[in-house]
Amino acid sequence: MLMLxxxxxxxVNVIGSALVTLMQFLTAMVLGIIAMILIALPxxxxxxxxxxxxxxxxxxxxxxQTIYSPTTSSIPLFALQFAVIILMVAWALFAFxxxxxQLWGILTAGGITTWACSHxxxxxxxxxxxxxxFFGIFPTSIFITTYFYMAVRTRALKQQxxxxxxxxxxx
Numbered sequence: 001m002l003m004l005x006x007x008x009x010x011x012v013n014v015i016g017s018a019l020v021t022l023m024q025f026l027t028a029m030v031l032g033i034i035a036m037i038l039i040a041l042p043x044x045x046x047x048x049x050x051x052x053x054x055x056x057x058x059x060x061x062x063x064x065q066t067i068y069s070p071t072t073s074s075i076p077l078f079a080l081q082f083a084v085i086i087l088m089v090a091w092a093l094f095a096f097x098x099x100x101x102q103l104w105g106i107l108t109a110g111g112i113t114t115w116a117c118s119h120x121x122x123x124x125x126x127x128x129x130x131x132x133x134f135f136g137i138f139p140t141s142i143f144i145t146t147y148f149y150m151a152v153r154t155r156a157l158k159q160q161x162x163x164x165x166x167x168x169x170x171x
Contacts, residue, residue, distance in 0.1 A: 084114075
């Protein structure tokens with residue numbers, strides 16, 4: 001009987017020791033996972049920023065497809081979608097050239113803004129009585145406005161004299 005009691009006590013001690021070792025292992029593993037997430041967090045946020053920017057561009061292109069595909073042939077529709085692509089790439093280049101540290105926030109803001117504008121345009125197309133007229137005139141009005149702006153700006157730049165004799169300001 002004495003022998004059985006010592007075996008049970010040893011077994012309880014071994015199980016207790018194994019449980020302590022298991023808890024230490026699980027604690028080290030959980031802390032390692034938390035440390036890994038914290039170390040990888042900046043890169044995860046950068047990846048999320050790029051994914052948000054790409055998702056915004058995708059939703060913008062899909063909104064153009066939804067609004068204009070019933071009334072537009074494929075080439076003008078592709079041109080409208082390509083305009084969204086150009087705007088998103090220009091936004092990314094602007095963010096890259098403007099500020100290196102704020103690149104990821106600027107990309108995220110661009111994606112969220114494009115997503116919000118796309119959803120607003122889809123809501124407007126579904127709920128406004130004159131949406132077909134508005135969306136029919138909108139691309140042409142943007143093109144005409146841009147064309148006249150460029151023409152006026154070019155003419156104004158040609159008419160301005162170029163001064164090469166700049167004199168320092170005396171104090």
